[in-house]
Amino acid sequence: MRLVVKIGTSSLCGDDGLLIDERIKNLAAQMAWARQNSHELVVVSSGAVGAGIGRSGKHPSEVVEKQALAAIGQAYLMQAYQRHLPDVVLAQILLTRQDLEDARRRANSVNTIQRLLEWGVLPIVNENDTVAHEEIRIGDNDTLAARVAVLINANLLILLSDVDGLYTEDPRKTPAAKHVGTVQWVSGELLNRHGTKTRGWGTGGIRTKLLAARIAQEHAIPTVLADSTTPDVVPHLVQGDVVRATYFLSRPDDPSFGVNVRNHSGMEILLGDEY
Ligand code: GLU
Secondary structure, three states: OEEEEEEOHHHHEOOOOOEOHHHHHHHHHHHHHHHHOOOEEEEEEOOHHHHHHHHHOOOOOOHHHHHHHHHHHHHHHHHHHHHHOOOOOEEEEEEOHHHHHOHHHHHHHHHHHHHHHHOOOEEEEEEOOOOOOHHHOOOOHHHHHHHHHHHOOOOEEEEEEOOOOEEOOOOOOOOOOOEEOEEOOOOHHHHHHOOOOOOOOOOOHHHHHHHHHHHHHHOOOOEEEEEOOOOOHHHHHHHOOOOOEEEEOOEOOEOHHHHHHHOOOOOOOOOOOOO
């Protein structure tokens, strides 16, 4: 299986923005599992700004400072992954929107990732925050991960976050909010329900995750939104085990992934149409 696993800042950094080594160690072990089991893996990892804060002790108050911290932190982020994946060759890929939209740059990006996968290297992708000003920013790593999944024609996009899926409302504000097991189609209505661009309760917000799932759906790629702290979440998802998460079907008329999901016992299912 060709997998894109996106790891959000909230899964890597504490409230103070600092990288938490134990979390990287845990996720790295799951990456190693995927590779040992012959899956092709591309990781989209946030955490550069967090790692930059950790190393420099500076806290960003303006965009340029964030960009500077990303420049510092990106190297330390890669080092942290390398420390916990001593036997794996890693490659760092930093992309901007132009790299995905310009045909030539896009072809270069895909060819490079393709070659790295053929070589058995683990590509770790992030947005090139240091050069990506507003006009050329992708803006969030959920969207970046979906675009990378499309770029390399992945079979599955896994978004790891600090939430175990989509809820009918913000569960932190509304304890009665219901967990959504499956979304058949990320409709415009669903997107409207989950607000505008303002940040949600996850670091990137639920909206960017829905948008990412929609991009993947439009290209017939299924997406799972799961909690990064669920033990062995990646192996479980890849093996089709029961994991509390939200499954976005690949497209409404191709429910193969959904059938698999619906077979999972004990999972609360709410289809996008109803929702
Ligand atoms: N590229 C940012 C970073 O590495 C994260 C962006 C995001 O979390 O969406 O810190």
